[in-house]
Every structure is written in C-alpha cells, then in structure tokens.
Amino acid sequence: MAHEQEDIQPISNDSLKPEPKYKILVYSLSWFLLSALSFF
Structure with missing residues (x-):
C-alpha cells in the first residue's frame, strides 16, 4: 500500500x-x- 501512496504524489504533480x-x-x-503517408 505504501508504494501506491508514493505513486499518487507524482500523479498529482503531473496533473498540474x-x-x-x-x-x-x-x-x-x-x-x-x-x-x-510515406508508406502509402
């Protein structure tokens, strides 16, 4: 659970x-x- 909470912080910063x-x-x-386009 601690890892998920840590991931929430950068997400909030990215949302800004x-x-x-x-x-x-x-x-x-x-x-x-x-x-x-180049392929066709």
Missing part, C-alpha cells in the same frame, strides 16, 4: 502540468501519420 503528456501524444500521432 498535463501539457507535456499531450505534446508527447501529438508528436507520436504526427510521426505515425507521417510514416503511414
């Missing part, structure tokens, strides 16, 4: 800055689309 996560998703999606 959700931008980096969204940026990572955008970059991954954009790269996937570019690779798909």
Whole structure:
C-alpha cells in the first residue's frame, strides 16, 4: 500500500502540468501519420 501512496504524489504533480503528456501524444500521432503517408 505504501508504494501506491508514493505513486499518487507524482500523479498529482503531473496533473498540474498535463501539457507535456499531450505534446508527447501529438508528436507520436504526427510521426505515425507521417510514416503511414510515406508508406502509402
């Protein structure tokens, strides 16, 4: 249980800055689309 409580703290900190996560998703999606377009 102690490990789960420790994980809750960084999650709360990340919730204050959700931008980096969204940026990572955008970059991954954009790269996937570019690779798909180049493949076709």
